[in-house]
Amino acid sequence: MDRTEAAEDRSRYRESDAAHLPVEAYSDAIPDHGNAGYFARFEQMLREEFEVGQTILWLPVSMALGAGLWFSSDETLAILPVAILFAAVVLLLFLKDEGRWRGAFVLAAGFLVGMLASEAEVRRHGTTLLDSEITTRLEGRVINRDVDHAGRWRYTVEIERTFDPQIGRPPERVRLVARGGHTPIDIGGRISGLARLQPPSGPVLPGGFDFSFHSYFNGLGGYGFFYGAPEAIESDGVDETGWALGFQLGVSRLRAAISTRIRSVLPGDTGGFASALTVADRRGLSPDTVDALRASGLAHVLAISGLHMALVAVTFFLLLRTAFSLFPSVVQAYPVKKIAAAGALVVATFYLFLSGGSVSTQRAWIMLAIMLVAVLADRPALTMRNVALAAIVIILISPSAVLGPGFQMSFAATAALIAVYSFWRRSTQYATGGIAVPGVLRMIVFFFAGLAVTSLVAGLATGPFAVYNFHRIAAYGLLANLAAMPIVTVIVMPMGLASMLAMPFGLEYWPLLAMGAGLDVVMWIAHTVESLGGYVVVGRVSxxxxxxxxxxxxxxxxxxxxxxxxxxxxxxxxxxxxxxFAGEDPDILVAEDGRLVALVSEGALAANRSRPSTFVFEQWQHALRRPDTLRPTSSGHEADARGPPELLSGFLRVSAESPGFSCAKKQFCVGKTEAGTVVAVVEDLHFLGPACDSADLVVTHRAIALDRCYSGAMLVTGRMLRQTGSLELVERDGALLVKSAIGQTNRPWTRQRFYDWRSRTYKRTKPSWLAD
Known part of the structure; x- marks a missing residue:
């Protein structure tokens, strides 16, 4: 067989239905002409991958790598060389229709597209992130609102102006909690009040989840709370909202109205759970219930994702087809399957807007839409290529999602399930052969077997991503999912869809009661499984x-x-x-605000505060597998009449005799690591000089201009931490090696750290202890 005949055979194979078979069937059809050796066989396998038409499956992978490289760069890369290189690769693709390197060129083009799409998304958002904490008065428009289990309202506000003082770089949108009792301000209404604003936080550990990165792409420039109750501002009668903002406000009002009607029927956690599944309003759930869902591995039920989209669309699809089947003449005259698929797509689209249209929901809708369009085109609905197309669309629209755990876990689970079910479908067809299985029995067996396989495969596929992002996994997640998911599938989501369809007619009461009964069982399962054992803390990984x-x-x-x-x-x-192989743990941790410092011992973290920030400290404990906490001791010398040097020396003697920190309230804390490094955390600057003379490392949250201790001790100040973010310090050969969460990264989501509000310029200063 010459090359021309082989190429024609491969072309005919790709165009045939046999392309859906395993590659072994194809490789057996094309003889191997004596390729010998390991590298020759490896090259043969690579050629088979591309010849079968697998390039489309690897295209989103190459695009994701390009996006990841673009976002992880410390400096903004030049876009012009990337665009020129992309044009050259595309030209080569057009010039070479065939060839062994065509697949490599396609993947190279995808890599460059991922970079170009990332730069486009950065420029499209342009979110202004708040540069420092500030208390100011603000006025703005309420874009969205929700209420938590304790009755506290949270407003998303589009800022119109700030005053007393005026912010030099005001963020476009902020999210504020109103703690005082007040009449809720309507969505679209204008709001005013005295607020404490703070910028989005960075990673609590180097390499951790960067909240400022995701806040930038979510359009939120700051967070905070109102002092007292905010006030409503009377409208001047002029509506300057455009059609886009008007549509967003209309959807937000509809979501709020639906949530209110749900909670009027289902109070407490049940209503909060139902609101989470219908309009993505999760603030109505109590912290205990949320913790139970997370510890039992059922937290994914709260996030509107592919599961919810599929259940809603499939339920509506089956209901519509069943209704059509009652009229045989209609079934014979019209393509009812396609009509049902189109109706399911409309319902899924409505659900997309109703749920707020978060990135995870958009991802689920795109995947479902591609599958339903495949049904309209008489193509297989659930294939790996459809998943690849969905990933390509998402990366083109929002490539920043690639760095989020939602994107990673969703596509990992979907790809693994399709691969397993493809094998399962072939094996079950072979196993049953011509044996007749009763329809009802077959349905029951396959339902529970499919549920078990789905939970197991999805858990195994998403487990590594959960460990990497959250440093833990649910110990009994499989058991909880096997018990709860039949209820979610058969009762909760169908009744939720029925209540939404009945709500315009005021008939949602009974469907909501049925939905609430199912949710009560799911929450009982979550608490029961949690009592058996919560998380398995794995720690961070390389x-x-x-x-x-x-x-x-x-x-x-x-x-x-x-x-x-x-x-x-x-x-x-x-x-x-x-x-x-967990890697090397640090000896000292410093939070990015400088107020919290921890010493890492064999089985615990020693904190300098008796009540450390739960948000930061628990992440430290999970990442480093240190479940125990050593709280600081206090000997009551804060009222001592001795001077700062003598008082601090006395605390040094105490810290040398006991583990952890020894503290004088609102003045300083002193501690010593297991290797002997003395750490002083200073709040009262009167003790800064003696701390520099006595300690090896001095940390203060004060934003002072001093950049070093003249005694030679390492000094870390609030001004330095504002630019570097949180720190890890490792003792090695008598020196302290520092790893920073931010370093000198200068990107749109870190640039606010270098802003000097006095001179209104950007100044980057590198501490002497920060390595390149």
Whole structure:
């Protein structure tokens, strides 16, 4: 067989239905002309991957890598060379329609597209992030509002002006909690009040989740609360909202009205749970219930994702087809399956807007829309190519989602489930052969078997991503999902859809009661499973090992040649290595505001505060696998008449005799690491000089201009931390090595850290202890 005939055979194969078969069937059809050796066989497998038409599956992977590189860069990369290189690659693709390197060129183009889409998204948002904490009076328009389980209202406000004092770089939108009792201000109304604003926080640890990054792309420039009750501003009768903002306000009002009607029927956590599933309003759930859902592995039920979209669309699809089946003449005259698919798409689109249109919901809608359009086009609805197309669309629209755990876990679960069910469908067809199985029994068996397989596969696929992002996994997640998901599938979501369809007619009471009964059972399951055992804290893992595991996983689920077995082995080995080889832990941790410092001991974290910030401290404990807390001791010397040097020396003697920090309230804390490094945390600047003379590391949250201790001790100030973010310090060979969460990264979501409000300029200063 010459090359021309082989190329024609491959072309005919790609165009045939046989392209959906495993690649072994194809590789057996094309003989191997004596390729010998390991590298020759490896090259053969790579050629088979591309010849079967697998490039489309790897295209979103290359786009995600391009987006990840673009966002992880410390400085904004030049866009012009990327655009020129992309044009050159596209030209080569047009010039070479065939060839062994065509797949590589396609993936290279996808990589560059990911970078270009990332820069476009950065420029499209242009969110102004608040640069420092401030108390000011503000006026603005309420874009959205919700209420928590304790009756506190949270407003998303589009700022119109600030005064007393005026902010030099005011954010466009902020989210504020109103603690005082007041009459809720309507969505679209104008609001005024004295507010405490703070910028979005950075990672609590280097390499951790960056809240300022996601706030930038969510359009939120600051967070805070009102002092007292905010006031409503009377409208001047002039409505300057455009059509886009008007549409957004209309959807927000509809969501608020639906949430209110749900809670009028279902009070407490039940109503909050139902609101979360219908309009994505999760603030109505109490912290205890949220913790139980997370610890039991059922927190994914709260997030409107592919599961909810699929259940809503499939329920409506089946209801519509069942209704059509009552009229045989209609079934014979019209394509009722396509009509039902179109109706399901309309319902899913309405659900998208109703849920607020978050990134995770957009991702679920795109995947579902592609599958329903495939039904309209008489194509297979659930295939790996449809998942790849959904990922491509999402990366083109919002490439920043690639760095979020929602994107990673959603597509990991979907790809793994399709790969497993594809194998399962073939194996069950072969296993049953011509044996007749009763329809009802077959349905029941396959429902529960499918549920068990779905929970197991989804848990295994998302587990590594959960460990990397959250440093923990639910101990009994499989048990909780097996018990709760049949209720969510059969009762909760269908009754939720029925209540939404009945609500315009005022008939939602009974469907909501049925939905609430199902949710009560789900919450009971969550609390029961939580009592058996909560999280398994794994700790943080190496980013490099996580990339290796991800690569092996993708090769396993996307591959069609024997390379997928290599991918499975690589993923398994990397998963074991992630847990066994945890890497080097730091000896000292410093929060980005400088108020919280922790010493890392063998089994605990010693904090300088008796009540450390739960938000930061629990993440430190999970990441470093230190469940215990050593609280500071106080000997009551804060009223001592001795001077700062003598008083601090006395505390140094106390800290040398006991683990953890020894503190004088509102003055200073002194502690010593297991390696002997003396750490002083100073609040009262009268003690700064003696601390520099006595300690090896001095930390103060005060934004002072001093940049070093003249005694040679390392000095960390609030001004430095504002630019560097949180710190990890490791003792090595008598020196302290520092790793910073932000470093000198200068991107739109970190640039506010370098803003000097006095001179209204951007100034980057690098501390002497910060390594390159």
């Amino acid at each position: 980013f490099g090992m996580f990339l290796v595991l991800t690569g092996g996983f993708l090769l396993f689920v996307l591959g069609r040649s024997k390379l997928r077995l290599i991918g499975l082995a690589v993923a398994a080995c990397a998963a074991v290595a992630m847990v066994v």
